[in-house]
Amino acid sequence: MQRELVEKISLTQLFILVSAFLFGSAIVVGIGGEAKQDSWIAVIVACLLSIIPVWFYTFLLSRIPEKNLFEIMEIVLGKVISKVFILLYILYFFYVSARVLRDFGELIVGDMLVNTPIEVISITFMLFVAYILYLGLEVLGRFSEIYAPYLMGSIFAIGILLLFSRELHVKNVMPILPEGIGPVIGTVFPELITFPFGELVAFMMILPYASKVRYAGKTTIFALIVSGLILAYSSFVQIATLGPEAKLRSKFPLLTATGEISLWDFIERVDLIIIFVVMFGILVKVSIFFYGGLKGLELVFNRPYRAFIYPMAMIIAFMSIIISKNFAEHISEGISMVPWIIHFPFQFGIPLLLFPFVLWKAKVLKSEGKKR
Amino acid sequence: MKAMKLLLPSLLLLGLLSGCWDTKELNDVAFVTGVAVEQGEDAKFKVTVGVANASQLNVQKSEGNTPSVTFSLEGNSISELLDKMNVGLTRELRFSHTRTLVIGEEVAREGISGFLDYLERSGQFRNNFTMLIAQNISAADILKTTFPIQKIPSLKVHNQSSTLFEQWGGAPDMKLSDFIAALTSRGRQPVAEALTIVGTPKQGQSVENNKKLEPESLITLVGLAVFKEDKLIGYLNLEETRNYVWTQDLIQTTLTVPCGEEKYIDVRILNSKSTIHANYDGETPNFQVEIVAESFLNGTQCKDNLEKIETYKKFEKDIEEMVETMILNTVTKVQEEYEVDIFGFGEVMRRQHYQRFEAVKDQWDEQFSKADIDITANIFLRRAGTSNKSFLTEDE
Amino acid sequence: MVTIAFVFILISSTLLSILLDMHLYNLSFFQTLHFSLTLDAGTRETIVFTALITGLFASFFLDYRMSKKESREKRS
Numbered sequence: 001m002q003r004e005l006v007e008k009i010s011l012t013q014l015f016i017l018v019s020a021f022l023f024g025s026a027i028v029v030g031i032g033g034e035a036k037q038d039s040w041i042a043v044i045v046a047c048l049l050s051i052i053p054v055w056f057y058t059f060l061l062s063r064i065p066e067k068n069l070f071e072i073m074e075i076v077l078g079k080v081i082s083k084v085f086i087l088l089y090i091l092y093f094f095y096v097s098a099r100v101l102r103d104f105g106e107l108i109v110g111d112m113l114v115n116t117p118i119e120v121i122s123i124t125f126m127l128f129v130a131y132i133l134y135l136g137l138e139v140l141g142r143f144s145e146i147y148a149p150y151l152m153g154s155i156f157a158i159g160i161l162l163l164f165s166r167e168l169h170v171k172n173v174m175p176i177l178p179e180g181i182g183p184v185i186g187t188v189f190p191e192l193i194t195f196p197f198g199e200l201v202a203f204m205m206i207l208p209y210a211s212k213v214r215y216a217g218k219t220t221i222f223a224l225i226v227s228g229l230i231l232a233y234s235s236f237v238q239i240a241t242l243g244p245e246a247k248l249r250s251k252f253p254l255l256t257a258t259g260e261i262s263l264w265d266f267i268e269r270v271d272l273i274i275i276f277v278v279m280f281g282i283l284v285k286v287s288i289f290f291y292g293g294l295k296g297l298e299l300v301f302n303r304p305y306r307a308f309i310y311p312m313a314m315i316i317a318f319m320s321i322i323i324s325k326n327f328a329e330h331i332s333e334g335i336s337m338v339p340w341i342i343h344f345p346f347q348f349g350i351p352l353l354l355f356p357f358v359l360w361k362a363k364v365l366k367s368e369g370k371k372r
Numbered sequence: 373m374k375a376m377k378l379l380l381p382s383l384l385l386l387g388l389l390s391g392c393w394d395t396k397e398l399n400d401v402a403f404v405t406g407v408a409v410e411q412g413e414d415a416k417f418k419v420t421v422g423v424a425n426a427s428q429l430n431v432q433k434s435e436g437n438t439p440s441v442t443f444s445l446e447g448n449s450i451s452e453l454l455d456k457m458n459v460g461l462t463r464e465l466r467f468s469h470t471r472t473l474v475i476g477e478e479v480a481r482e483g484i485s486g487f488l489d490y491l492e493r494s495g496q497f498r499n500n501f502t503m504l505i506a507q508n509i510s511a512a513d514i515l516k517t518t519f520p521i522q523k524i525p526s527l528k529v530h531n532q533s534s535t536l537f538e539q540w541g542g543a544p545d546m547k548l549s550d551f552i553a554a555l556t557s558r559g560r561q562p563v564a565e566a567l568t569i570v571g572t573p574k575q576g577q578s579v580e581n582n583k584k585l586e587p588e589s590l591i592t593l594v595g596l597a598v599f600k601e602d603k604l605i606g607y608l609n610l611e612e613t614r615n616y617v618w619t620q621d622l623i624q625t626t627l628t629v630p631c632g633e634e635k636y637i638d639v640r641i642l643n644s645k646s647t648i649h650a651n652y653d654g655e656t657p658n659f660q661v662e663i664v665a666e667s668f669l670n671g672t673q674c675k676d677n678l679e680k681i682e683t684y685k686k687f688e689k690d691i692e693e694m695v696e697t698m699i700l701n702t703v704t705k706v707q708e709e710y711e712v713d714i715f716g717f718g719e720v721m722r723r724q725h726y727q728r729f730e731a732v733k734d735q736w737d738e739q740f741s742k743a744d745i746d747i748t749a750n751i752f753l754r755r756a757g758t759s760n761k762s763f764l765t766e767d768e
Numbered sequence: 769m770v771t772i773a774f775v776f777i778l779i780s781s782t783l784l785s786i787l788l789d790m791h792l793y794n795l796s797f798f799q800t801l802h803f804s805l806t807l808d809a810g811t812r813e814t815i816v817f818t819a820l821i822t823g824l825f826a827s828f829f830l831d832y833r834m835s836k837k838e839s840r841e842k843r844s
Contacts, residue, residue, distance in 0.1 A: 091780055098781075111495040116393035117812040123819045124387045166621075171723060178726035245556045246549065249492075260549065262500050269468070269498070297777075301769045307830050311774045314823030315781065321816045323785050329792065337788055 007209050011219045013141030014210050016148040017284055018203065018223035019230070023151070024285035025103040026196035027234055028278045030253035035187040036244040037173050040235040042184045046192035047228025050200070053193075053348065054224055057204050058217030060351060063362040066213065069204035070299050076357045083300055085350060090296040092346045093202060094312070097289035098319035099334065101125060104282040105320065106327055107252055112275060122317040129287050130313040133294065134306055137209060140287050147280050154273045155230060158258055159237045161267060167260040172243045173236065191335075194343035196231075199285075200224065201347045205292035251327075290316065402463035405440065406526025407454070408511035409487065410476025412446035417479065417487070419453040420444040422515035422526045423461060424469075438579055439523035442515050450487040451494070467496040471530040473548070474504045475564075476511035480597065480604035485555065488602070492552055499549035502530050503564040505597040505604060513569055517576035517591050520583075529591055533565050536593055541617040541625040542610045543593055555602060558733040559718020563616070566597040566607055600712045600737075608702070615702035618695075619646055619661055619715050627667075629694050631674040631687065638670040639691055639753070650721040652728050658744035659717050663695060665749070669756035677765045678756050688753045695749040703745045713740035769834070770827040778820075 009017070032039035032046075064072050070089070073082040104125065105118040113121075132140050162168045177184070203220060210216035234254060238247050241257040250256040258271045294312065298305035324330040402423045412418035420442050428439040443460040447453045457465055473491070475484055491497050506514055515525050522528035533543040543565045546554075554562035569589050575581060576589030596608040596616060608616065614625055627639045644665035651658050669678070669687070676683040706714060718736045722729040732739050790800045 087776075087780070090777065091784060094777065094781055095784055113394040114495070116390065117815060119812055119816040119819075120390045120393070123816065124390055127384070127387060171719075174723040175726050242549070243553050243557075246553055256499070259498055260500060297773055301773050303769050303834065307770050307834065308773060311770060311823040311827040311830075312777065314819045314826075315774070315778055318778075318816050318820040318823075319781050319785065321813055322782065324789075329789075333788055333792060337791060341788070 007137050008211050009137055009141035009206070009209055010211050011215055013138075013145055014206070014216060014219050015223045016144045017141060017206070017288065018200070018220050019227035020144055020148065020151065020281050020284040021200070021203070021288055022196050022224070022227040022231065023155075023277070024196065024281035025100050025278075026231060027155075027254055027281060028107055028252050028274075029103060030235075030238060030247060030250065031196065031231070032187045032192055032235060034191070034248075035183050036248070037175070037239055038177055038184050039187065039239065039244075039247075040173070040232045041177065042187045042192060043232040043235050044228060045184060046188045046197055047225060047232070049188065050193055050197035050228075051221055051224065053198060053351075054200050054221055055217070056355075057201060057351065058207065058220060060354065060358055061204060061207055062217065063358050064365065066208050068206075068208045068295060069201075070296050072358060073354065074299065076354060076361045086296045086300055089346060089350075090293045090300070092342060093289045093293035093296070094316055094319065095323075095342065096199065096202075097286045097293070098316050098323055099330075099338070100282060100285050100289070101316060101320040102323055102330055104278065106330065107255070107278060108275070110251060110327070111255060111271075119317075119321055122320045123314075125283075125286070126313040126317040129283065129290060130309045132283075133287060133291055134309050137206070137291065140284070140291075144280075144284055151277050151280055152230075154277050155234060158254075158261070158270075158273065159233065161261045161263060161270065162237060162241055162257065165261050165263050167257075167262075168237065168240045169243075170240055172240050190339040190344065194339045194347060195334075197224070197228070198343055198347035199289075201351065202288050202292045204351075205295050206288060286316075396464065400464055401466045402461065403469045404465050404467050405469060405524050406472040406474065406515045406529070407450075407467075407470055408474040408476070408506070408515050409450060409479055409484075410506070410511040411478040411482075415446040416448040417450060417453065418444055418446045418476075418512070419450055420512035420515055421454065421457055421461075421465065422524065423463075423465065424524055428523070436579065439518075440515070440525060442512065444512055449490070451490045467494070468498060470497055470501050470526075472502050472504055472514075472526040474506050474511040474514045474526075474529075474567075476506055477508065477604065479511075480505050480564075480599075483602045485602035488548070488552060488555075491548060497548075500547045502533055503546055503548060503551050504529065504533070505564050505566045507566045507568045507594055507597070507607065509569050509573060513573040513576070514567065514591055517569055517573065517589055518579060518581045519587065519590070523582075525591070529567065532591070533567075533593060537617070538623050539625075541614045541622045542595075543613065544596060544617055545621065554716075555599075557716075557719060558736055559713065559720070559722050559729065560716040561601070561712040561714045561737070562599045563714045564597045564599070565593060566595050567591055567593045596714075598706070598710050598712060598714055600710070605712070606710050608706070611698075612702045612705065615699045616706075616714065618644065618663065618699060619648070619703075622646070626670065627691065627694065629687070629690050631672065631676065631690060635673040637672045637674060637687060637690075639687075639751075640668045640670050641665050641751070642667065648717065648720045650717065650724045652725060653744070656742055656744055657717075657721060657728075657739055658746065659720070661699070661745065661747045663699070663747065663749040663751075666752050666754055667691065668754060671757075672762055672764070675762075675764050675766060677761060679761055684753050688751055691751045691753065692749040695751060696747045699749075700745060700747045703747075707741045707743070707745075711741040712737050717743065770830045771824075774824060774827040 032042040035042040064075060070086050073085055101122055105121045108121050109116060109118045132143060207216045238253040238257050241260055242250065242253060247253045255271055255274050258274050261270050262268045294305040294308055297308045324333060404421045405424050406422040408420040410418050422440050422442045425439050425441055428437050443457060445453045445456060445459060454465065514529060517525050519525065519528045522531055537543040537545050544563050546564055551562045551564065554560045570592050571589030573589055581587050581589065595610045596613040597604055598606045598608060622644045625641045627641060628636045629639055631637045644663060647662045649660040713736060717740055718729065786800045790797060793800065795803065
């Protein structure tokens with residue numbers, strides 16, 4: 001009765017997914033604010049540094065081809081031990097997607113739809129995500145392909161509109177690096193490298209489904225650099241418009257900056273563009289984390305992942321609310337604990353741990369292949 | 373089973389309705405165009421809102437009634453009062469189109485950061501409205517003084533000040549966000565536009581005022597209100613305001629420069645740029661303000677021959693001298709009288725000599741008041757309107 | 769199976785958030801448990817609780833359907 005799932009995405013789609021994934025919540029919550037007027041430099045530095053882990057992820061995947069992270073774990077660590085790790089990863093993916101969803105909910109409720117319960121936003125959003133993933137990864141890819149031009153277009157348009165509204169003060173960005181590279185490094189580790197760049201670990205679940213796997217790694221790194229630059233550009237626009245203090249003070253700096261656009265008393269109040277951009281980014285981000293988790297469930301519980309979609313979507317909606325009682329808790333959790341306790345082990349710890357095993361197993365498989 | 377299959381999607385469709393949670397029909401809301409805050413008689417603040425009467429703005433449907441209604445309440449917090457305005461008004465108020473915030477003099481002298489926080493925090497207010505200080509009059513009267521051409525008072529004031537800024541530079545381009553940025557910055561103190569009413573405020577409060585050729589009362593801009601932190605400490609007049617704006621980002625202005633005894637030339641200044649260089653000379657900071665501008669000659673009362681290069685050179689020199697002394701006088705006045713750095717010289721110092729500024733940033737205003745300021749103007753007189761020689765020029 | 773996964777993920781993710789909250793608020797485990805799971809009755813958080821219960825029922829239903837399908841396949 002159910003149609004067969006197409007689980008292939010083209011390289012263009014992969015590129016767009018990676019970039020939308022990186023913009024996702026990073027473009028809303030304003031990253032690297034601690035580096036004051038140099039936060040755009042911090043973003044570039046973090047982006048360049050995170051080429052290393054991303055290259056490492058693709059290297060791991062290339063050792064045992066056409067298998068995703070969880071399948072590799074199963075091959076390398078054996079059925080029982082791998083299950084423990086996979087379950088941990090599932091938890092991680094679900095937890096992060098709940099956090100991302102909460103970011104979005106806070107944006108909508110805090111700024112646009114003040115009377116709407118954040119719970120309803122979470123649930124409707126998850127229903128949408130569930131529907132997309134029910135139709136398969138390819139639908140997500142094609143969906144992003146359609147919307148990506150608008151995303152890129154509006155991000156650039158914002159900078160240009162701000163420039164013409166005479167709100168872009170380059171002097172706000174000066175002085176460059178007055179206290180040396182210290183504060184920049186301080187924000188790169190651990191904040192920027194784990195969020196948003198390190199979260200690309202979720203793509204270890206997607207990369208094997210790219211149509212030309214050989215180029216998937218290169219595409220990801222290319223997308224990483226491009227979106228790193230765009231994030232830096234957006235960060236630059238935010239600082240130049242608002243100044244470092246106001247940027248740090250604002251909950252959603254890009255939104256505040258967009259509010260400054262006013263051209264000929266005609267082009268005004270374009271904040272809604274930002275909400276649209278953010279909605280798309282968050283959608284991709286939640287979907288990919290969710291998909292990663294679902295794939296894990298498929299492996300552990302031995303049922304097609306589509307069966308899990310609706311119940312798990314509801315769990316994520318539930319978690320996004322239960323995670324924190326209020327915005328202050330949400331933010332302080334995100335700054336003080338999540339990078340260290342949650343992000344680091346899953347983004348760098350476990351992959352590094354896997355590394356020697358994967359090398360060894362790859363060798364074994366190769367020699368077995370030769371024997372045959 | 374079939375019923376179930378129909379029921380489920382229709383239940384899911386209900387989810388779409390959640391988009392209507394915050395819905396408000398246009399005829400349920402009223403747009404606030406201006407907010408005035410002043411000292412209350414019984415409580416901390418008296419807040420007045422000016423609400424647009426949209427039907428009167430339509431040329432065809434207008435019945436000659438008032439284009440804007442005001443209402444005042446007293447209380448201790450702006451936010452509560454704004455939500456409580458329905459004590460006297462019918463519709464839900466929307467603040468996204470607010471264009472002016474008028475602050476009474478007494479409130480400004482006591483400090484305004486208390487309610488600025490609300491305005492910045494609230495998602496409803498855009499940050500791009502004009503901040504105004506009502507000098508010598510009740511702030512609420514600003515929202516009540518009609519004007520025949522731009523019917524809503526608060527929009528009139530907004531247009532007035534932005535046009536003055538663009539045409540002559542007599543108003544600072546100071547939006548709420550700029551004000552807060554100046555407030556938080558260590559190297560700059562905020563300013564705001566000051567305004568008052570000429571005539572009798574009472575007479576202006578009726579549409580009848582619009583029927584007079586010379587309005588009985590009229591809102592006029594008077595210059596600049598100077599702040600120290602969030603407290604008003606004094607005013608600059610219009611001329612000085614223009615000089616202040618010239619050190620920031622002047623668009624264009626007109627100067628009257630003496631060219632002989634009781635004789636003047638009028639010069640239109642365009643395309644002006646000012647760059648500031650900061651330096652430390654031992655313990656005293658010094659600043660070189662460099663002004664480069666192009667200019668046209670609008671008119672002359674002198675007999676000099678405008679076809680000669682020497683005349684242009686002489687005029688250029690006259691203009692430069694005048695600009696230099698004029699701006700220097702304004703800066704010195706602020707240095708001596710108010711001792712606050714409204715020009716943002718501290719920010720320039722921070723940008724160019726970060727370490728030195730960091731060392732003195734807590735006493736920056738003292739540093740500013742002893743700073744040496746040097747103004748160099750470089751004005752190019754390009755052309756002189758559509759005629760060559762003036763008819764005043766006598767042939768030799 | 770779906771039900772087991774549902775219950776497992778629900779419990780463990782709640783545990784995760786409780787562990788984080790324990791650190792953040794400096795409370796003991798049971799205090800945090802109580803604190804996080806009371807769900808502020810009467811607030812709009814109940815909406816999401818309802819959604820969760822529909823998820824639970826959906827997983828019952830899915831399990832039932834899958835087991836039926838399996839048994840049918842075995843018979844044939």
